[in-house]
Amino acid sequence: MRYYYFNPFSRAYYFPKGFKNYSLFTTFYKPYKLSARLMWQIWQISSFVRYLFSTSHPEEILPLEQIGQFVTPSSILAFNFGTDGIEKKTTVLGVDTITNDTFFIKYATKETACKNVFNEGVVLQQIKHLSFVPTLQLIVNMEHEFTLIKTTVLSGEKMKHEPINEEMLTILFTLADQQVESNRIYDSNLRSCFAHGDFCPWNILIYEGAIKLFDWELAGQYLLGYDLFTYVFQYEFIVKEKMRFELILKENSDIIQRYFHHFEIDNWIPYLQEFSKLRHRLESDKNDIQLIEYYLRLKDFSTHNL
Structure with missing residues (x-):
């Protein structure tokens, strides 16, 4: 053929x-x-x-x-x-x-x-x-x-990038409640939960208005907010190839606060700092030069500017 x-x-x-x-x-x-x-x-x-x-x-x-x-x-x-x-x-x-x-x-x-x-x-x-x-x-x-x-094949159209909505938040909360064993466990002094590990538009389908989520190979135990911050930053870094940290956080500040308020956490900045450190390490392991640089700068920004 x-x-x-x-x-x-x-x-x-x-x-x-x-x-x-x-x-x-x-x-x-x-x-x-x-x-x-x-x-x-x-x-x-x-x-x-x-x-x-x-x-x-x-x-x-x-x-x-x-x-x-x-x-x-x-x-x-x-x-x-x-x-x-x-x-x-x-x-x-x-x-x-x-x-x-x-x-x-x-x-x-x-x-x-x-x-x-x-x-x-x-x-x-x-x-x-x-x-x-x-x-x-x-x-x-x-x-x-x-x-x-x-x-099985999930039905639906691949999602275009859009701000995190109510259904996405509900899915993130649902995932955080799951007790799942996996070979991906990232210890932290902060609270952790089960996460998809690559929560990005290219791994999300929309079928009859509902979200379907695929590509679970990176799923495991991560610090709280890992999926949320991945969605917020990864599209900007990979597709738009931009590092506009302050504007990104401003655009998503309400949803970030709502997410962490659900877990009774007022100060989410330590979670962003820990997230950027972990992403930098993971991208370094893969030798992704572009993302290594982006997450290194995010780590510096979250440490010195917030």
């Missing part, structure tokens, strides 16, 4: 021939920057452009044989190779062409990525009672080879 890759430079996404017959596949990629949106539109519209960036030997590039062990022969698959680094894994969106059943797969071979994917599977088993999470169907952990999880 021929596969088309997007974008032409990074070759991160691979879509199977006939993918446009299934609306699910067009939701796999959600560009946030204008240049990426334009490129994505042209690529989808023009069959000629897609053919220029395609391969008739996908087995040389994609883990079709490995993934094929866990799907039906009638399934067609789209792949995302993710971002390079120690946490890199392959995500797969699939449709059974006979039953029309859909599924989502994460497949990792690197040590850190395997730990993350396994952590997601373990967490999803424990929070299956929550209405806004996918259902775990399969978890496979082949030591020193690969780790894989298979889940």
Whole structure:
């Protein structure tokens, strides 16, 4: 089967021939920057452009044989190779062409990525009672080879960035109440709680007005407010590439105060300081040069200017 890759430079996404017959596949990629949106539109519209960036030997590039062990022969698959680094894994969106059943797969071979994917599977088993999470169907952990999880596909459109609203706050409060075991535990002298770990617009879907939350591999025990501050700052740093700390905090001051008031905490500044230190350490572990710099400056700002 021929596969088309997007974008032409990074070759991160691979879509199977006939993918446009299934609306699910067009939701796999959600560009946030204008240049990426334009490129994505042209690529989808023009069959000629897609053919220029395609391969008739996908087995040389994609883990079709490995993934094929866990799907039906009638399934067609789209792949995302993710971002390079120690946490890199392959995500797969699939449709059974006979039953029309859909599924989502994460497949990792690197040590850190395997730990993350396994952590997601373990967490999803424990929070299956929550209405806004996918259902775990399969978890496979082949030591020193690969780790894989298979889940249901959450319906909805990927959320555009917007200020934190009442439903988001309710979800953050609900998560904080959960008693979940995971391999991610970050001790602190401050109060901690269970958190998603990557609470950002690209991990949130909107379906019939309700929020659905996916990508739970970083979930674990974090200091209180970790998800809140991640949402407030991560989009600014990654998409807008701006460091306007004082303005960001001013724009979100009411929601930050409401969040911490729920936990009977008046002074949230120590939590922001601890958050920035932890994020700086985590980004340093991943060697993300841009985010290392952003969180280092946030750490300095929260220490000396608040």
